[in-house]
Amino acid sequence: MRFPAISPEGLVLAHGVGSRADLPVPLSLALYAAGTAVLVSFLALVLLWRTSKLRGDAAGWPLPGVVQAVVDAPAVRWLLRLVVLAATLVVVAVALFGPTNANDNLSPYALYVTFWVGLVPASLLLGPVWRVVNPLRTLHAPLARLTGAPPAADRLPSLGYWPAALSLLAFVWLELVLPGRAEPRTVGLFLVLYGGVQLVAALWFGPGWFARGDGFEVYSSLLGRLSPLGRREDGRLVLRSPLDGLDGVRPERGLVAVVLVLIGSTGFDGLSRTQFWAEGPGRDAYLSAGPGTVGLLFMNGLAAALYLAATATIAAATC
Numbered sequence: 001m002r003f004p005a006i007s008p009e010g011l012v013l014a015h016g017v018g019s020r021a022d023l024p025v026p027l028s029l030a031l032y033a034a035g036t037a038v039l040v041s042f043l044a045l046v047l048l049w050r051t052s053k054l055r056g057d058a059a060g061w062p063l064p065g066v067v068q069a070v071v072d073a074p075a076v077r078w079l080l081r082l083v084v085l086a087a088t089l090v091v092v093a094v095a096l097f098g099p100t101n102a103n104d105n106l107s108p109y110a111l112y113v114t115f116w117v118g119l120v121p122a123s124l125l126l127g128p129v130w131r132v133v134n135p136l137r138t139l140h141a142p143l144a145r146l147t148g149a150p151p152a153a154d155r156l157p158s159l160g161y162w163p164a165a166l167s168l169l170a171f172v173w174l175e176l177v178l179p180g181r182a183e184p185r186t187v188g189l190f191l192v193l194y195g196g197v198q199l200v201a202a203l204w205f206g207p208g209w210f211a212r213g214d215g216f217e218v219y220s221s222l223l224g225r226l227s228p229l230g231r232r233e234d235g236r237l238v239l240r241s242p243l244d245g246l247d248g249v250r251p252e253r254g255l256v257a258v259v260l261v262l263i264g265s266t267g268f269d270g271l272s273r274t275q276f277w278a279e280g281p282g283r284d285a286y287l288s289a290g291p292g293t294v295g296l297l298f299m300n301g302l303a304a305a306l307y308l309a310a311t312a313t314i315a316a317a318t319c
Helices: 027-048 065-072 074-097 107-115 119-126 129-133 135-147 153-159 162-176 184-205 207-213 215-224 242-247 255-271 275-279 290-318
Strands: 229-231 237-239
Touching: 027 290, 065 074, 065 237, 074 107, 074 129, 074 135, 074 184, 107 184, 119 129, 119 215, 129 215, 135 184, 135 207, 153 184, 153 207, 162 184, 162 207, 162 215, 162 255, 162 290, 184 207, 207 215, 215 255, 255 290
Parallel strands: none
Antiparallel strands: 229 237
């Protein structure tokens, strides 16, 4: 089976905007407008909406009991987990032992398109689906029975969401920077290393690790907060306003870092498609990951700086 050709620069991602020539306005004007929109939005929320009108996890209209019974049935959940685990193992096997040409191998498409891009609509429509079907959780369950109680479970809360931020940063570095990132063997090696690190950490810290250390599960859970499907505090499955779900997010250490990695990597993806990058730092990026790594870190630092500036401005405006 032959797939559409992949360029040496890797796969084209859904959030890319193309080159500078594709923009209807100058790049500098677009950047100024985007920054102004973010700042005005923050100020408007603080000045015009001082008291939240959302109800968080206490809101929602209960779904019929039969729907909840099917969704929560152990047999249904384990069937889904086993299907996803089988599909994951097939992708890894094809990546490591299948055709070496990316155009003849499904693994790059499975990781970068089907999974990474598809995780967004799936989570927005159905909620934190990756938490339910995560193949790493499926593999961890029997391993945990063999290794016994995790020795550092009590230390997990102190880590916050920083492990998830780092794991997402590792993935976006692979996706946007690493030369040859579309090569099947590279995809297979990443999946094996990522899964191995996650499983070892979960055996050390307990199954709660995945909710804080697996960047994909944390990403899906954050997106799931915007889903019209959710659960009340009593566990009842409900239909709700997506904003009510978002209001249920509680601030924890490292959670902002996760969001900033997502914003900063998207910013770098846009930067890497500009004429400036193509003719300057990125012209040899396929031969060396150095310029891309610097650019990715710079855009993440810029996102953090803009966030700190916006919060400082809001704090000053409310004094």
